[in-house]
Amino acid sequence: MTVTEPATEPLIRIGEVARGAGVSVRAVRYYEQQGLLTAERSPSGQRLYRQDAVTMVRFFQQMYAAGLTSQRIAELLPCWDAGHTDADQRAMLRAERDRIQAKVDDLQAALDRLDEVIGITDTHP
Amino acid sequence: MTVTEPATEPLIRIGEVARGAGVSVRAVRYYEQQGLLTAERSPSGQRLYRQDAVTMVRFFQQMYAAGLTSQRIAELLPCWDAGHTDADQRAMLRAERDRIQAKVDDLQAALDRLDEVIGITDTHP
DNA sequence: CTTGCCCCTGACGTCAACGTCAGGTTTTAG
DNA sequence: CTAAAACCTGACGTTGACGTCAGGGGCAAG
16 A cells, blocks of 8 residues: 555546537637646647546636636636635625626526517417 | 697717617617618718617617627517517527526526635635 | 817727637557 | 547637727818
8 A cells, every 4th residue: 555646546638528528629728728727748748637627627617608708717716726815816706706696687687578578479479 | 730740759860879878889880780770861871860779779788788699689679569479489589588597597606606716715714 | 161079981900719720640449 | 550539739710799990071169
């Protein structure tokens, strides 16, 4: 039993990450280019990711869907894995949160408008 | 009393529409180009809009914010002012409605994730 | 008359998250 | 060994709702 070695988890390649997270290989490379994801390299130059890269990519997608830019996501990553933030980071997080909340409200209003139109048209069959 | 004339409302120019709706003049021209808005023309070629153009533009903004394209908005305009729809239109309306609802859910999930991060970081001051 | 403001028509620029193609290397299955 | 599948690095293309610039017209106030 070698206690010094923490049971090396098998690294995965970019294709597996992409399939696992439901995105394209191109997208995963793009995330690296944006500083969101780092990968080791095999001797031949292929990217090797840890298992949790899939989770990370899913998280990126969720943030993108919420309207965050790559830069914002990069800014909040330290909070994610450091477990603490400074004042600026907290301010940023709250600002984004408020922006998303406002967007939710806007969408809900738009939804009501559409329902209104549907409702009007449904009353005249 | 001339019953034949419906009390001609004063037409407004593009700048007033833009200011009234809080968008740029360029945007209003774009909406016309996309077939969302029609305008009369003065003898000198200037666009003349009815008062309710402001309301229309606000509606466009709301739909854009909800992720609809110009084409989709153009498609649902007949429903808006005709007061009835055919099967295809109703299907489209429902599809967009569902898409927006899904987006709301996604945003809410993203919001929860951010709150999670904020919560974690707040517990370590 | 001219100054200033608003309007017009093109037409090119922007931004972000990728898509896609070219041309070449590596890994894997049989 | 060989062919297919997967990976690599550039680098240009896409999409949508506008921004912005160029060049020019019209019209009321002073």
